[in-house]
Amino acid sequence: MKKIKKIKIKINGKFLMINENLSLSFFLKQLKIPLQKVAIELNQEIIDKNKIKNIKLKKNDKIEVVHFIGGG
Numbered sequence: 001m002k003k004i005k006k007i008k009i010k011i012n013g014k015f016l017m018i019n020e021n022l023s024l025s026f027f028l029k030q031l032k033i034p035l036q037k038v039a040i041e042l043n044q045e046i047i048d049k050n051k052i053k054n055i056k057l058k059k060n061d062k063i064e065v066v067h068f069i070g071g072g
Helices: 024-030 049-054
Strands: 006-011 014-019 038-042 062-067
Touching: 024 038, 024 049
Parallel strands: 006 062
Antiparallel strands: 006 014, 038 062
């Protein structure tokens, strides 16, 4: 049986160990993050949500999830 490699990433300032080759969209689904209500930044670049499924997370990636807050 093949051993799954772990990589370290940072999300919103916290380090996490995740499985290698995980897609960004799958990772965010696991965290139950509502994509329609957030902006996703990967390594200081805003990510186009149409491309999120094609992005594989790599060692030392830095993710910031910014929630939109309504107000008035």
